[in-house]
């Protein structure tokens with residue numbers, strides 16, 4: 001199945017973040033302030049001496065020819081009324097963390113690329129949106145979700161982002177770089193001829209100045225020219241990078257959003273039941289399905305859970321949850337199910353249940369040490385290595401043939 005990947009990029013991040021901070025400060029102090037984004041302004045350098053290098057420039061400043069990395073003195077020559085504010089990296093880190101936190105609410109498969117940009121794999125939420133709205137297909141749902149996220153970032157955090165949408169990372173990144181600010185763009189593989197091929201070759205992701213110069217000297221001026229070149233010829237001039245760029249120009253790139261640098265805190269699945277559940281056996285059956293789905297997700301991202309929680313929403317819309325720490329971190333459906341059953345029995349008060357959920361919390365990644373008590377350790381050690389082997393074999397099979405092709409004997 002094709003993935004849906006967003007590339008989210010804050011528009012003039014440092015400048016926007018400084019502008020929002022200035023506005024908030026003015027508000028607190030009961031005075032009016034100009035929005036730095038709407039006038040020629042820059043961040044960076046020595047504010048008093050008007051020296052140093054421009055770290056960020058507002059769009060009105062850019063229109064006057066002021067550029068990032070330019071000496072501040074040159075910028076003032078271009079615009080004597082320029083407003084200059086000093087950089088505040090503590091502030092930028094805080095804003096960045098708030099943004100990533102907000103985005104994690106939409107999907108926890110988030111790969112932070114720099115302080116102001118990240119990839120977000122929204123395959124799951126988007127396909128769910130498309131499923132629930134009959135008149136919406138996956139691409140429409142993706143655009144809808146992107147606008148929702150963009151709006152929420154603006155309303156909650158006060159700054160704008162561009163969101164590029166595609167089925168792989170490079171195309172999503174290229175799309176977010178189209179017209180700015182505050183825009184959503186798509187660039188699916190079937191749109192590259194129209195939207196990407198006419199662009200200068202230097203605009204391609206990873207085509208640095210040296211590569212672009214080399215390609216231009218070979219008569220390759222646009223991304224389209226590159227896509228239609230002979231990859232062997234490109235390799236002879238640019239080594240393996242030549243082929244990589246050729247692949248990108250043809251819209252081929254990876255679609256795995258790596259969460260290792262931004263660790264998810266939890267994964268959860270929940271389901272509104274087709275009819276309210278009043279029977280323990282029915283609830284157990286539902287929990288079993290949920291745990292299998294959850295286990296699949298943990299396998300996909302190489303996570304293990306150190307905590308399991310069960311969530312109940314009753315027919316009268318009140319809800320309750322119950323959680324427990326595990327002695328050994330797990331991603332086994334059967335183990336999570338056993339825990340979920342106990343938690344459910346302890347939590348349920350017998351009223352009709354409308355929705356059930358299971359959450360895997362305190363996630364740890366593959367290589368991370370997992371804490372066990374000494375008594376457990378001896379007992380578990382023998383079983384563990386055996387199970388680990390089975391796990392790995394299963395993971396390989398699932399990776400190749402899909403989540404549902406294989407379960408442990410004790411898992412069904």
Ligand SMILES: [Mg+2]
Nearest residue numbers: 009010011116
């Ligand atoms: Mg940016």
